[in-house]
Amino acid sequence: MEATTFLPPQLLERIGGLDLIARAVVQGFVAGTHRSPHRGPGEEFSRHRPYQQGDDVRHIDWRLFGRTDRFYVREYREQSNLRGFLVVDSSLSMAYAEPGGIPKLRYAAYVAAALAHLMLRAGDAVGLATFGGESRLLVPARTRHGHLHEVLVPLERMRAQGSGGAAEALDRVGETLRRRGRVILISDLLEEDGGESLLRAVGRLRARGDEVMVLRVLTPTEAGERPLGPGQFFDPEHPDRVIPAMPGADAGYRERVEEYYRALARRLIEQEAEYVALSTAQPVELALVAWLRLRRA
């Protein structure tokens, strides 16, 4: 699956609202990943069993009948009732966008919308939580018809504010998930304490048996992949912190950023959490690839 076949994030905005964007992303993703014929998206083939009276004739495998002269029906995996939560970072740092790019928060919204769409198609219950100014459980995890819209609306209205960490939101989500669930954190992981509280919260979720996937969202500029000119830089979440710097001339900047995220990723993996590094310059579908890999695991 080539990332170049997917729409770049900057063009997604032209599609329309998040609903359309999510559908477009998912359809494109599914079209690229669908291999074996199955009854519908989200249902996976499980096994063949002999036809019994009362079975739906639409499930008869006619190819197998052609080979065996016997009627067999396909059995599919039962619809999953896994409850999942999308936890989206809406702190002020997520409002950052590099010149010509989209804000991290918007990118996170694309990813969350696409994942919500995909998860609901797979039969998972999806909820939405955000953190930034305060940790909020915006949408409970459900699977009912029309629930996607309930998820997309707050995603569309999300605004960056505050500087709160992910730990509290993860803990609240964990309390909400009475049984094993799936938590997908979408954040730039720029935690005040270097991610310690985040790691502990992930540990608590893992201890409960929840699946955790961390999608790190960063712009190429923040990652050091595109040089920045000199200036007086300040932290959006702490505007009083201002330093004059020339990032383009700072040879160790990129290494320091990568080292931070490598250490974080290492510790997340140690806790058997999934870690995916995303860039706002990359197609959203890459996040779906990671989700698919997790679901098949």
Place this chain on the structure above:
Amino acid sequence: MLEFPRPGFLLAGALAALVPLLLHLIVRRPPERAPLPTLRFLRPDPRTAIRLRRRPADLWLLLPRMLLPLLLGAAFAEPLWRPQRAGTGEVVLLDRSAAMQTAWQPAVAEAARLLLGAEGEPRGTLVLFDSAALLIPRPSLTPAFFDSLAAEETGSAAPDYAAALRAIPAAVAELGDADSVRVHLLSSLRWEGWRTGLAQLRRATWPGALHLTEPRFATNGMTEAAGPAERRRAWVIAMPGEGRFVEAALGATGWSVERLAPGSAPAEDTGAFLVLAPVGAALAETLAARAEQGATVVYAARLPPATQPGFPWDPARGGAADVGGGAVYFGSELVLEGAEGHFAGAPAPGALLLAAREDGRPAAAARRQGRGCIVFLAVPLEAGTLPLSAGYPSAVDHLARGCASGQPGLHRVGNTGGLPLDAGALSLLRGEERPPMVDARSVSGPVAAVPLAQWLLLAALGVALLEMLLVYARRSAP
């Protein structure tokens, strides 16, 4: 014509004008305030990016900023604007005193040469002086005037150089179209007048440069009579081993030289006798008689055994003898270096000064004796490195010519007490390359140069005000 007496300031102003140009080319990138969530990974770097533009910014503001140092540099260079002039004007001070009897016509001819142009038009002014100075109006200076002047007799009064020199400002005032003045003094050298006249001249302010050319001695070639060249005869009276330099010098300058022992009788001739050794009374009388007949007798640091009336040197006057070295000036064109020693005394009243030391002491004097001449040289003629000077043969020849003609009647000079010549006269005698600059404040002649410095400063002030207004306008702009 524009002059810059201090051109270094022009260069300084030009270099200073490059500074604002450079500053207008530099772009100092203002530190932009920008958010960056990954601030924690940045290292502070206070450097500010600087780059150069291809074209200077804000040309209207740059213009006065470059013009200001240029104007200031030009102002400090003290520019002077001189209207175009006709160049240097000539002023001739012609001595018509009794001292010029023997040199009058050549002097008048020289004055005519200096003051008349190719077509007889006047190009200078003339001051005739003896005991008083007379300024001849410039329009009167015609070839006919000089012809009639040459036919006139000289006066009987003594020359007053002070009067002649004080007449220079008035003479310069006649030179309306000249921006510098050259003064020629045509006279035989006398004691009095030099110091007084030059002192007053120095207190004046002149428009441009004043060149005082050297005085023309009466014997400085002006009175050379035209005629068939014939080999003159000279005798050198010297002890054995002496006189070889003098003999060689005379021989090199066209003399037929014979040597005489001090006790020998001189020939019946009216050539030149150069006495380098002590002579007896009899020889001295003989030499005096030869002078009466037209010979020139030169005593080189040797006095005759007995006082002779009319001898040009009085050992009892003036300074004492010394053994110091130095130069001897036979006018400005003939200088001998390396003299050693100086005889005591000074020229006798009425004597003609032929040479002087660099400190002003007379070094040679002459006096007519009958149809001939007695010359006394107060400096040994063969001592030190004097004979090695390039002008030695000319000096010896000059001495051997003595009074140069047989006209009697030298004017008697006053008693100056043996005081040396002042610095101005000395510089003239030395023929220094830079004639003394004289300030002649009272001259109301040609218009002086117009100083432009104050106008340039005024312009610089205006440019500075303009620059301030432009800066204020830009800062006030929304």
